[in-house]
Amino acid sequence: MTTQEILKNAAAARRALAGLQTDDKNRALLAMAEHLEKAAPAILAANAEDLKIFGSSMTVVMQDRLRLTEQRIREMAQGIRDVAALPDPVGAVLERIERPNGMVIEKTAVAIGVVAIIYESRPNVTSDAAALAFKSGNVCILRSGKEAWRSAKAIADALRQGLVGAGLPADSVQLIEDTSRQSARELMEAVGFVDLLIPRGGPGLINACLEGAKVPVIQTGTGICHIYVDAYADLEMALNIVENAKTSRPSVCNAAEVCLVHREIAEAFLPRLKERLKQVEFRCDPESLAYLQGTPAGERDFDTEFLDYILAVRVVADVEEALEHIAAHSTGHSEAIVTENRENAALFTTAVDSAAVYVNVSTRFTDGGQFGLGCEMGISTQKLHARGPMGLRELTTYKYIVRGNGQIRG
């Protein structure tokens, strides 16, 4: 099927979804989970083929991302069941206004419409994204990277069987067949068909969408996260937080990439940091270099999402200098201050212009699950519509429903 046909099918399916009751949606989600588990042999066979064709040109980490197992398929099905258990965001009356003329305005949460997701080689995104989009009343169009396409196709087929089994249009979930750049371009330019495009992947993909899209895009993911260790920091706490934010999972967007240290405590703190983070390479400004004996920082080291055991370090004169550095280099994802000083904490939380601003907490908590949203479609680093972890609610918009008995405007 061509991408244009898929876009038309999505438009046809959206009406059916807009009016669905919560129970019907949950029933369909459970059917999708069941069909996914039943289709495990077919999904594993497709995945083996993907690995056979593309595995040899991949790093071990990439192969691991692509590889499915029975256990992983069970987890994907459980993920769908978890989404079924979450509250339905659609239909909520966000505000109710009674006007003096008697008309009643209800600001009501509704689905966005057709949501397209462009992703890379994690096959589980297929079911995660489909479940979130469906629960929030949206038709979804999925475009997987070519390396994972066979796996994604087998997963999408199972989900569609679940939909049909529940008496709902299979086209609520569609996978694009063309994995060339052409199909991504068609999605980006599908004005009137795609209401929201979410790219999930590396900076190359995200930038291509930001530059090329004519439909609304939500920018996700890139995190050059900073931790500022203030003169009033509890140094043991600071060590724990920097260690956790840097090393607990360096490959994710909420991992710290930069540590800024107040000059007054640099001598006491940095040698201990070096001692604690033995596996980390430090990229140092001239002042921190003396304490860390790391690599002198290059021109781009304070603007790089390393996603690795590398930490850029700079000594600053005060919280103001830290704020200036963050304003100049942050991607607006997550930043933390470690301090026992209330005034500096307040200055930091007010001035830092990022989705999540932490006081004495690791940046690693910027995550839908950790925030209690139950799930996430990605972390928005833009300011409009949604900021930070995007759960079900962030996949809705609203409309004003106004009821009256003949009101006219004077």
Add this chain to the structure above:
Amino acid sequence: MTTQEILKNAAAARRALAGLQTDDKNRALLAMAEHLEKAAPAILAANAEDLKIFGSSMTVVMQDRLRLTEQRIREMAQGIRDVAALPDPVGAVLERIERPNGMVIEKTAVAIGVVAIIYESRPNVTSDAAALAFKSGNVCILRSGKEAWRSAKAIADALRQGLVGAGLPADSVQLIEDTSRQSARELMEAVGFVDLLIPRGGPGLINACLEGAKVPVIQTGTGICHIYVDAYADLEMALNIVENAKTSRPSVCNAAEVCLVHREIAEAFLPRLKERLKQVEFRCDPESLAYLQGTPAGERDFDTEFLDYILAVRVVADVEEALEHIAAHSTGHSEAIVTENRENAALFTTAVDSAAVYVNVSTRFTDGGQFGLGCEMGISTQKLHARGPMGLRELTTYKYIVRGNGQIRG
């Protein structure tokens, strides 16, 4: 001053605004209103010059839009005082989440940052937009059309004097000096400097921004609003609503442009509509033509925002056909159904995908003041971030402020 210098000044001013208390903002707004009234002679002189240079090439309506009087300046000042009296949207804790590990997450409303407004020849937009942006904590950059630039400059100067009088950076409100297309392009491409661009004006301006902008834009204004008169309509109510929506102010975006009529009541309703809307030209589909004796509708008549005493009319078989017509032709602004049938009303409010959906109410109410928001920056016809009338709250975003005592992620 060049546009690039203005962008840099805006970036420098934003920190000061982000931390302001409500009282300080209101004091500054009152000072801005006072300086505006004091500067009335200078503003009127500048306005006379604008009219002298550009008036002869304008229609009477356009001249009237451009013309200022003492009375209009007093109204502009009162508008600023009204904004001062509205609640401050910044700093509100929209949600508070305590997590099991003891960290506390506060989803907190914050200013968007730097908001640029490109408008045309209404000088009063200068003070309206500046007051709304300022109260919501945003630095604003104003770009007036060349016809109104001298007037806008005199107004902006007065507002800036008010800011300085209140001890705040004058660059919180700046007017672009260059009125060529070049400056509009520079604003559209000011990534990292402009957080939100709002075009206020005709479709040419709005489309140019949607096509050319690399910064986030909110699409405002175009309204091809529909009224569907159902078989179960109270015909007298329907006449009142269509008359009000079409003729009370045809030049605005919430005026109706299309009337869809159920076949069963067409014969009873349409001749009465013709009788009631004597000054209106009807552009008719073949079936309504028989009852209205209007002009046969041309190819574009169901896709045109007439903004005039013209109404396109079509007879439909049922509510489903009305919904299909609306889905194909609406701009997503405002649509109404007139019916006494609850089921049809529910079907309509669920299926119509517009910012405002009315049951037995005129579309003319889609307006910040009429919705009780106190003011508006425009009517958003897009789905992301804000939909419908944009008041102060819609000029904010949020960030998550997370406080703890050393929490790390396991």
